[in-house]
Amino acid sequence: MPEKELPKIDLPEDWVIGTDISKELLSLYTNYPVRLKCEIFVLCMDGEVEASVNLNHISVRGNDVITLMPGTIFQIHKVEGNLKIYFLGFSSQYVEHSDQAHSMLEAVLFTLGRPVIALKSEGARMLESYMQFLIRMYEYFPEKVRREISPNLYADLHKGISIVYRSRSAEKLTMSKSELLCRNFTQLVLQHYNRTRNVAWYAEQLGITHAYLSTTVKQVTGRTCGEIISAMVIMDAKSQLKSTHLSVQDIADSLNFANMSFFGKYFKRCVGMSPLEYRNNG
Numbered sequence: 001m002p003e004k005e006l007p008k009i010d011l012p013e014d015w016v017i018g019t020d021i022s023k024e025l026l027s028l029y030t031n032y033p034v035r036l037k038c039e040i041f042v043l044c045m046d047g048e049v050e051a052s053v054n055l056n057h058i059s060v061r062g063n064d065v066i067t068l069m070p071g072t073i074f075q076i077h078k079v080e081g082n083l084k085i086y087f088l089g090f091s092s093q094y095v096e097h098s099d100q101a102h103s104m105l106e107a108v109l110f111t112l113g114r115p116v117i118a119l120k121s122e123g124a125r126m127l128e129s130y131m132q133f134l135i136r137m138y139e140y141f142p143e144k145v146r147r148e149i150s151p152n153l154y155a156d157l158h159k160g161i162s163i164v165y166r167s168r169s170a171e172k173l174t175m176s177k178s179e180l181l182c183r184n185f186t187q188l189v190l191q192h193y194n195r196t197r198n199v200a201w202y203a204e205q206l207g208i209t210h211a212y213l214s215t216t217v218k219q220v221t222g223r224t225c226g227e228i229i230s231a232m233v234i235m236d237a238k239s240q241l242k243s244t245h246l247s248v249q250d251i252a253d254s255l256n257f258a259n260m261s262f263f264g265k266y267f268k269r270c271v272g273m274s275p276l277e278y279r280n281n282g
Contacts, residue, residue, distance in 0.1 A: 010037040011091040013143060014150040017134050021085040026076045033075040037092035041157065042066040043127055047083035051076050053115050056222060063124035066116050067161055070095055071231060073222060086131040088157070094150060096235075097242040114179060117165060181206065182220040185213065186228065193232040194255050199225040234270045237263075241279040248275045 021042075026049065033052070042065065049060040052075045053068065060066055062084075068074065070092055119127065134153075138146060188202050196202075202225065203213040217225050233255055240251045252263035267275050 008035050008037050010093075011089050013091060014094040014147050015088065015090050015138075015153060017086070017088045017131065017138050019084070019086050019135070021083065021087055023079045023083060026079050026083075029074070029076045033073050036068055036070055036072045036074070038089050039070050039095055040066075040068045040087055040089040041161065042068070043086040043124065043131055045084040045086070045124065045128055047079070047081035047085070049076065049080075049083075050078040053222075056220065058116050060116055061118075063119045063121055064116050065119060065124075065127070065161075065164070068115060071223075072115075086128065086135075088131065088134065090150075090154060094154070096238045114165075119164070123164075178216050178220050181208070181213070181216050185217055185225070189229055189232055193229055194236065196256070197226075197229050197233065199229070202229075230270055234267065237267060237275065238271075238278065241275055248279075251275070 042060075044060050044062060044064045044066070046062050051058055051060065053072060057077075058066075137149075141149070184206060185202060188205055192202075199214065200210045203210045206213060214225050217223070217228065221228065223231075237251060237255060240246055240254070241248075244251075246254075248263070249260045252260045255263065257263035257266065264274055267278070271278055273281070
């Protein structure tokens with residue numbers, strides 16, 4: 001099935017949390033891949049799930065945390081055991097309109113190519129208690145109040161995810177040469193996407209060929225280098241269009257486009273509408 005035809009999954013509210021992920025629900029995604037429009041965090045306390053995330057095979061077991069960013073393509077292969085899974089998701093509408101693009105970009109950096117991380121049992125229980133608290137809060141407050149909570153929840157969760165991934169990396173998690181290269185590439189992109197979108201420049205900074213970088217990143221993440229750079233540029237542009245009153249020209253300048261026309265064409269090619277159309281109607 002061509003990527004552009006992949007079924008898409010989104011959420012109806014700014015954020016949704018729960019535990020109602022069953023074998024029956026996951027079995028709906030075993031026959032074909034789907035693309036996430038929303039962003040989802042999952043805590044698995046029991047059971048086992050075999051899946052593909054951006055073409056890479058993953059195994060999810062008890063005490064594992066999974067971070068699935070918008071645009072992720074995934075497919076379930078096998079579900080075993082007595083599943084106990086918590087999930088917390090943010091809708092594409094909220095993510096795109098949030099003024100906290102950098103929080104997401106940092107999380108993207110740490111999770112790209114490595115969406116699953118194993119927690120120690122004590123850490124998993126602490127996170128489970130936090131999820132249970134959020135579930136009670138979600139059930140108690142009306143949607144209007146939940147929307148008011150969204151910005152702080154979004155920022156806190158992304159910071160927490162980044163800290164967990166950073167600390168686990170500091171513990172010398174086994175990382176292949178390819179994964180390390182992908183991590184270094186995304187770190188560079190995070191630092192320089194608003195200055196250059198030239199893949200060859202990133203390859204030169206890493207001391208490798210354009211072809212080797214492109215092949216490795218595609219194998220690890222399921223995305224091309226250009227797609228990763230574009231995702232960060234567009235995420236930033238969407239955030240500025242929705243959360244600031246900056247002109248399109250100013251936003252184009254902040255992202256180092258030669259002129260507003262070039263920015264407009266780039267944005268429309270990626271999003272399907274012009275920057276002004278997105279600001280007014282997106």
